[in-house]
Amino acid sequence: xxxxxxxxxxxxxxxxxLENQLFDSPKDVVSxxxxxxxxxxxxxxxxxxxxxxxxxxxxxxxALARGEILRTHVMRPTWHLVxxxxxxxMLELNKEKLKAQGATYANYxxxxxxxxxxxxxxxxxxxxxxxxxxxxxxxVELDKSSIKGIxxxxxxxxxxxxxxxGIVCSGIDKGKKQTYSLIDERVKPTKKLNKDExxxxxxxxxxxxxxxxxxxxxSWWSGLNISDSKQAxxxxxxxxxxxxxxxxxxxxxxxxxxxxSCLAKCASLLPSFDEYxxxxxDRTSVIDLQHQPxxxxxxxIFHPIVMYKGKIVATWKKSxxxxxxxITISPFDEKLKIDxxxxxxxxxxxxxxxCKS
Numbered sequence: 001x002x003x004x005x006x007x008x009x010x011x012x013x014x015x016x017x018l019e020n021q022l023f024d025s026p027k028d029v030v031s032x033x034x035x036x037x038x039x040x041x042x043x044x045x046x047x048x049x050x051x052x053x054x055x056x057x058x059x060x061x062x063a064l065a066r067g068e069i070l071r072t073h074v075m076r077p078t079w080h081l082v083x084x085x086x087x088x089x090m091l092e093l094n095k096e097k098l099k100a101q102g103a104t105y106a107n108y109x110x111x112x113x114x115x116x117x118x119x120x121x122x123x124x125x126x127x128x129x130x131x132x133x134x135x136x137x138x139x140v141e142l143d144k145s146s147i148k149g150i151x152x153x154x155x156x157x158x159x160x161x162x163x164x165x166g167i168v169c170s171g172i173d174k175g176k177k178q179t180y181s182l183i184d185e186r187v188k189p190t191k192k193l194n195k196d197e198x199x200x201x202x203x204x205x206x207x208x209x210x211x212x213x214x215x216x217x218x219s220w221w222s223g224l225n226i227s228d229s230k231q232a233x234x235x236x237x238x239x240x241x242x243x244x245x246x247x248x249x250x251x252x253x254x255x256x257x258x259x260x261s262c263l264a265k266c267a268s269l270l271p272s273f274d275e276y277x278x279x280x281x282d283r284t285s286v287i288d289l290q291h292q293p294x295x296x297x298x299x300x301i302f303h304p305i306v307m308y309k310g311k312i313v314a315t316w317k318k319s320x321x322x323x324x325x326x327i328t329i330s331p332f333d334e335k336l337k338i339d340x341x342x343x344x345x346x347x348x349x350x351x352x353x354x355c356k357s
Contacts, residue, residue: 008212008245008285009310010264015211015257016276017051018307019266024053026063031083034205035090037278038071038079041178043271043304048081049353050268056355064170067186071170071178073163076223077101084187086205091166093198094223098164102157109154119147119158124167124182132171132179135159199224199232204254207240210279212251220281245285264310267342269327269350273302277312287312291332306331306346308338325351 013019016033023029029051030036038044045060048069052059063069067084074080074090077098082090106116119142126141127133133141139155159180162168171181193201206218213221219229233240233252241253270276277283277295286307287295295312296302306314306329314331327347331338 006245006259006262007264007310008251010262011212011245011253011257011259012210012276012286013264013266013307013310014262015209015254017209018268018270018276019263020261021051021053023051025068026052026055026060027068027083030069030081031086032205033209033275034086034202035075035080035082036275037273038081040272041071041079043273044071044079044081046271046350046353047274050270050349056353061173065172067181070186073098073160075221077160085190087169087183087187088166088190089193089198089201091164092193093195093202095164095166097223097225099161102160102164106157106161109151109157111154111157115147116158116161119154120162120165120167122147123158123162123180127168127180127182128185130181130185132174132181134174134177134179136177138180196231196235199228200235203232203236204239207236207252207254208256210275211253211257212243212245213280214249214251214282216281217279221279265342266307266309267338267346268307269316269346270305270307272304274305276307277305278302286310288332294330294332306338306343308342313338325354 017023017029023032026048029048033051036044036047045057048060049055049057064071069081069083070087071079071081072087074082074087075094122142122145123138126138135155138159139150139152142155143150159168166183168180169183169186171179171186173179202222203218206221207213210217210221215226215229215233218233219226222229224232239255241255242250243253244250277286283292291312294315295305303315304317305312306316313333313336314329316327316329319326319328327350329343
């Protein structure tokens with residue numbers, strides 16, 4: 001297939017596992033993607049499910065409960081899902097940057113390093129022995145300790161620091177409440193990577209699953225500065241094709257991409273904050289500039305979106321009554337004709353995912 005006949009979005013649909021999916025297990029697809037943004041906990045489960053050959057929400061929740069995939073702060077200061085075997089080297093690569101990004105907030109709250117250290121020791125003690133505690137439970141215990149007058153925002157910061165320093169990660173849910181656990185009790189020891197090894201692996205994971213993409217896209221997604229981003233790309237330079245597609249500037253495509261399978265003849269109901277749109281600095285190849293405010297707000301709220309043949313063409317929402325669940329589609333352009341059969345197939349997939357197996 002001539003690559004010049006392909007578009008950015010056509011290739012991305014395939015690389016992002018939204019068509020001709022390769023994987024059966026949540027762990028494998030999260031590892032493939034490198035990380036999946038996850039501040040909306042329920043929606044990020046669907047972000048995994050939509051990229052699998054077939055899955056129910058129970059499959060993803062069981063993978064989370066087993067600790068095969070984890071939800072934590074690992075790149076930009078927001079939650080991501082990562083595979084257990086990737087969490088340590090990713091944190092080591094990013095922790096100093098994430099710590100610096102949280103310093104202003106710590107100062108605002110009046111949290112000193114001594115107070116942080118004191119709180120961390122108490123948190124470790126209460127989680128030891130495979131205890132999985134919610135943020136609220138941790139807050140109660142901290143308030144009972146020598147740290148008096150604890151505020152919810154202070155707990156948020158203590159847990160953020162404990163995450164980025166590789167002390168805690170997500171635990172087993174208690175009903176609808178998420179918990180924390182000690183990473184050393186949840187994740188088997190893994191091989192340490194030096195900085196170049198970590199940069200190369202992160203770049204490989206990004207470009208094989210997000211191609212085509214630019215240096216700026218990779219820097220945005222990873223949170224790395226431009227210098228480290230360039231270094232990461234240089235380390236895997238022989239694995240990358242450099243192409244100009246459509247009217248785009250030069251983009252990078254990982255050589256593992258199967259360009260013969262890039263058809264983009266599908267429709268998908270994608271979750272809020274989905275990787276298909278949020279993981280690129282420049283989103284104009286998948287959504288027209290005039291429609292972007294309908295898909296995401298200036299303050300960083302990304303809505304559930306409809307992907308049709310590679311393009312973001314609508315938002316969607318779910319409403320529930322006693323008798324049924326309904327999907328409402330809000331197209332950006334009323335003149336656009338979306339294939340009803342493809343849309344019906346996408347809705348069926350979402351409903352099947354939500355069924356407990």
